Amino acid sequence: MACTCGGHNEALFAQLDKVIEQHKDQRGSLISVLHKAQGIFGYLPEEVQAYIAEKMDIPLSEIYGVVTFYALFTMNKKGKYTFNVCLGTACYVKGSGKLLEKLQEELGIGVGETTEDGMFSIECCRCVGACGLAPVITINDKVHGHLVPEDIPALIAEIKAAEQMN
Amino acid sequence: MSKIASFEELKALQEAERAKICVRDGQAPTPANLAKHHVLICAGTGCSSSNSMEVKEALEKQLAEAGLNSEIDVVKTGCFGFCSLGPIMVIYPEGTFYHHVKVDDVPEIIETHLKGGQLVERLLYDIPGQDKKATDMSHIPFFQKQNRIALRNCGTIDPEKIEEAIAHNAYQGLGRALTTMTPEEVIAEVEKSGIRGRGGAGFPTGKKWKFAAGYQSEEKYVVVNADEGDPGAFMDRSVLEGDPHSILEAMAIGGYAIGAHHGFIYIRAEYPIAVHRLEIAIAQAREAGLLGDNIMGTGFSFDVDIRLGAGAFVCGEETALLTSVEGKRGEPRPRPPFPAEKGLWGVPTFVNNVETLANIPVIFTKGGDWFSSIGTAGSKGTKVFAMAGKVNNIGLVEVPMGTTLREMIYDIGGGIPNGKAFKAAQTGGPSGGCLPASALDTEIDFDTLVAAGSMMGSGGLIVLDETTCMVDIAKFYLEFTQDESCGKCPPCRIGTKRMLEILDKITRGEGTMEDIDNLETLARTISSSALCALGQTAPNPILATLKFFRDEYEAHIVDKRCPAGVCKKLLRYEIDPAKCKGCTACARNCPVGAIEGTVREPHRIDTTKCIKCGTCIEKCRFGAISRA
Numbered sequence: 001m002a003c004t005c006g007g008h009n010e011a012l013f014a015q016l017d018k019v020i021e022q023h024k025d026q027r028g029s030l031i032s033v034l035h036k037a038q039g040i041f042g043y044l045p046e047e048v049q050a051y052i053a054e055k056m057d058i059p060l061s062e063i064y065g066v067v068t069f070y071a072l073f074t075m076n077k078k079g080k081y082t083f084n085v086c087l088g089t090a091c092y093v094k095g096s097g098k099l100l101e102k103l104q105e106e107l108g109i110g111v112g113e114t115t116e117d118g119m120f121s122i123e124c125c126r127c128v129g130a131c132g133l134a135p136v137i138t139i140n141d142k143v144h145g146h147l148v149p150e151d152i153p154a155l156i157a158e159i160k161a162a163e164q165m166n
Numbered sequence: 167m168s169k170i171a172s173f174e175e176l177k178a179l180q181e182a183e184r185a186k187i188c189v190r191d192g193q194a195p196t197p198a199n200l201a202k203h204h205v206l207i208c209a210g211t212g213c214s215s216s217n218s219m220e221v222k223e224a225l226e227k228q229l230a231e232a233g234l235n236s237e238i239d240v241v242k243t244g245c246f247g248f249c250s251l252g253p254i255m256v257i258y259p260e261g262t263f264y265h266h267v268k269v270d271d272v273p274e275i276i277e278t279h280l281k282g283g284q285l286v287e288r289l290l291y292d293i294p295g296q297d298k299k300a301t302d303m304s305h306i307p308f309f310q311k312q313n314r315i316a317l318r319n320c321g322t323i324d325p326e327k328i329e330e331a332i333a334h335n336a337y338q339g340l341g342r343a344l345t346t347m348t349p350e351e352v353i354a355e356v357e358k359s360g361i362r363g364r365g366g367a368g369f370p371t372g373k374k375w376k377f378a379a380g381y382q383s384e385e386k387y388v389v390v391n392a393d394e395g396d397p398g399a400f401m402d403r404s405v406l407e408g409d410p411h412s413i414l415e416a417m418a419i420g421g422y423a424i425g426a427h428h429g430f431i432y433i434r435a436e437y438p439i440a441v442h443r444l445e446i447a448i449a450q451a452r453e454a455g456l457l458g459d460n461i462m463g464t465g466f467s468f469d470v471d472i473r474l475g476a477g478a479f480v481c482g483e484e485t486a487l488l489t490s491v492e493g494k495r496g497e498p499r500p501r502p503p504f505p506a507e508k509g510l511w512g513v514p515t516f517v518n519n520v521e522t523l524a525n526i527p528v529i530f531t532k533g534g535d536w537f538s539s540i541g542t543a544g545s546k547g548t549k550v551f552a553m554a555g556k557v558n559n560i561g562l563v564e565v566p567m568g569t570t571l572r573e574m575i576y577d578i579g580g581g582i583p584n585g586k587a588f589k590a591a592q593t594g595g596p597s598g599g600c601l602p603a604s605a606l607d608t609e610i611d612f613d614t615l616v617a618a619g620s621m622m623g624s625g626g627l628i629v630l631d632e633t634t635c636m637v638d639i640a641k642f643y644l645e646f647t648q649d650e651s652c653g654k655c656p657p658c659r660i661g662t663k664r665m666l667e668i669l670d671k672i673t674r675g676e677g678t679m680e681d682i683d684n685l686e687t688l689a690r691t692i693s694s695s696a697l698c699a700l701g702q703t704a705p706n707p708i709l710a711t712l713k714f715f716r717d718e719y720e721a722h723i724v725d726k727r728c729p730a731g732v733c734k735k736l737l738r739y740e741i742d743p744a745k746c747k748g749c750t751a752c753a754r755n756c757p758v759g760a761i762e763g764t765v766r767e768p769h770r771i772d773t774t775k776c777i778k779c780g781t782c783i784e785k786c787r788f789g790a791i792s793r794a
């Protein structure tokens with residue numbers, strides 16, 4: 001679950017300070033900063049946006065406008081493993097819609113949602129450039145290609161097994 | 167690498183570096199590098215995701231153990247284009263092409279090929295219909311009709327080593343431009359080549375540069391559009407991953423031509439490997455004095471920065487892209503003023519696509535006349551197509567403009583899998599249209615595609631077969647544009663939604679013939695009143711499918727039937743009692759228990775329970791189940 005204990009947060013905000021410092025003098029660097037902030041926190045909650053607004057001297061409303069405009073920025077905390085189903089054309093005509101159905105069925109969540117244990121999220125994207133392997137799903141940026149719906153349970157089981165080992 | 171102080175020095179370096187990798191040209195090793203074999207392994211996104219880098223590591227480790235690492239160079243390269251066969255390995259000087267190479271294959275490759283001088287037969291490519299294997303990459307039909315200009319270095323060099331790029335003539339075009347040509351002459355050369363933009367609109371590049379050069383300003387910018395938004399196109403990614411220096415070189419040439427000293431590459435964040443390689447390339451080019459102050463001692467300075475996109479298709483549109491580079495919401499603005507006059511931060515700017523720029527250096531080494539000798543009257547050079555969908559050979563294909571769809575799909579693409587029939591080729595992505603079988607012999611270029619009711623777009627080529635429903639495909643693209651509409655202007659925001667609702671209704675079997683008229687009216691209104699090309703072209707997939715496949719729309723509306731068997735609401739599964747052997751396979755596999763029957767008796771499907779998943783059809787070995 002979300003850890004909001006002070007110590008943890010402070011370390012993350014210290015990292016964010018460094019990022020802001022690096023980009024302060026670059027024109028138009030807000031999107032780069034937001035990318036890095038999302039890398040640090042996993043998502044962009046209001047608290048982080050407000051912090052960036054103050055440090056970079058940009059109105060919060062402008063930052064909020066940018067965050068909500070771009071699909072890659074999220075204000076919701078994602079699961080430890082994000083399944084990103086490619087719905088680009090090459091994948092779609094090869095049946096990625098069926099992969100998405102199966103995945104939703106197996107995890108019991110919809111697109112943009114996270115399982116209650118905080119383990120899995122489902123997202124959709126349009127083309128990760130691996131069309132040669134269509135249809136593809138990425139799991140935390142690792143591409144899995146040439147999938148059929150029957151592969152989905154094994155993908156999930158593999159992660160669960162690896163988690164139990166830890 | 168120390169700074170290269172002059173063009174002469176670069177030329178000398180090119181020769182010295184080429185000698186180190188001449189084995190890849192099929193030649194004997196030279197004293198500069200005595201390695202007898204160069205083993206090239208694809209490190210593109212496709213092959214990397216099927217573990218090509220693990221293969222590379224295993225090979226390096228086992229070669230070191232066998233004491234062979236000085237005799238054999240292992241090189242990671244960009245995409246070979248034949249991504250569906252990945253991981254791909256090519257061994258020089260022989261030119262042997264191995265595919266689907268796994269870590270377990272490494273010992274045999276070392277023993278049999280690298281030590282024993284024999285080919286590993288089972289990893290060779292089977293030439294379709296010839297009952298023989300390709301012993302040499304050049305025997306593979308997929309590569310034979312291609313002419314790789316934009317992709318010239320993808321799959322021949324290590325993209326993370328500037329020395330290898332230099333060996334393959336990187337920065338020679340820039341050197342020639344800076345030392346022998348005025349900015350006006352540079353622009354004239356680009357105009358002479360006849361090159362038109364590969365990003366979608368096909369605007370003449372020379373003209374675009376001339377406009378930007380014509381406006382006086384202290385500050386100007388060169389911007390590269392690497393947003394590659396068409397879902398299903400990946401040529402720009404491959405160029406950036408396989409040959410990033412070609413883009414840096416072209417940017418500097420363009421900067422010299424218009425009087426800019428700074429450039430930005432706007433790249434989608436979904437391409438982490440490409441971003442990484444660009445960062446390396448920029449650092450290496452600066453160190454070598456090929457970017458930065460006083461390039462090659464000519465007094466010209468130019469530097470480059472990267473900006474990441476964040477998942478908004480509309481940011482591929484040039485005015486939206488520029489506002490996004492400025493760090494804002496990427497909403498388009500009306501043109502004029504064009505970026506050439508008021509671009510990034512309000513100063514003269516040109517925006518070019520990655521593939522367009524990948525061609526520029528060659529125009530300066532081989533000449534504009536050479537370039538314009540390739541292609542058709544109105545479209546010069548080659549075009550890279552990302553061929554995907556229902557075609558055997560999926561990958562990147564670079565062919566001269568004027569190549570026919572038939573050559574691309576059948577000769578290069580190897581035809582349609584599973585003996586299915588060709589139905590249509592979709593080009594131009596969400597702004598484009600589709601071409602039916604009657605257009606297979608059209609010579610493809612910017613103008614013929616438009617005349618045929620589609621467009622080039624960025625070069626996505628999605629092959630559709632008889633199992634694709636054209637109404638569903640139109641709906642797929644509308645969902646995309648509706649989702650990606652930035653919402654700034656109502657015709658696009660509301661109009662795409664209306665059109666999508668109508669298409670949805672038709673695929674549910676609730677459409678009327680009036681809906682077709684409504685679609686056409688809406689399409690005309692949106693095309694003529696939307697602010698940017700996203701909205702203006704959004705109706706194209708509907709108009710094109712209506713033009714060529716109106717009968718499919720009518721089947722959905724009048725007969726309540728989806729001829730391709732895709733639209734679920736319209737499907738009915740039935741068991742033919744005469745064919746059913748009562749084997750129970752279907753009943754055991756139906757996820758909702760919709761099939762009833764006793765062993766060795768004909769089974770029945772309860773259509774009220776059936777969720778139309780299609781499992782039973784796949785399980786029946788007697789062909790007793792039909793879908794209509």
Ligand SMILES: Cc1cc2nc3c(=O)[nH]c(=O)nc-3n(C[C@H](O)[C@H](O)[C@H](O)COP(=O)(O)O)c2cc1C
Pocket residue numbers: 362363364365366367368369371391392393394395396479480481482483484485517518519520522523624698699700
């Ligand atoms: C909605 C929309 C999306 C676009 N996406 C891209 C893209 O991803 N890449 C690209 O190069 N051009 C894209 N374009 C075209 C650009 O606006 C622009 O014409 C192009 O980058 C100019 O470069 P070129 O002359 O080299 O083709 C898009 C246009 C529109 C309207």
Ligand code: SF4
Pocket residue numbers: 480497498650651652653654655656658659696697698699700701702
């Ligand atoms: S046409 Fe669509 S994408 Fe373009 S500005 Fe209007 S709403 Fe935005």
Ligand code: SF4
Pocket residue numbers: 739755756757758759760761771775776777778779780781782783
């Ligand atoms: S289509 Fe699926 S749900 Fe319907 S009968 Fe066949 S297996 Fe059962």
Ligand code: SF4
Pocket residue numbers: 741745746747748749750751752753768769785786787788789790791
């Ligand atoms: S699988 Fe085919 S043959 Fe067997 S019971 Fe079902 S319909 Fe009949």
Ligand code: FES
Pocket residue numbers: 086087088089090091092126127128129130131132134135136397398399
């Ligand atoms: S369409 Fe899925 S990777 Fe390109």
Ligand code: FES
Pocket residue numbers: 132208209210211212213214244245246247248249250252253254
């Ligand atoms: S990614 Fe390896 S051939 Fe394309």
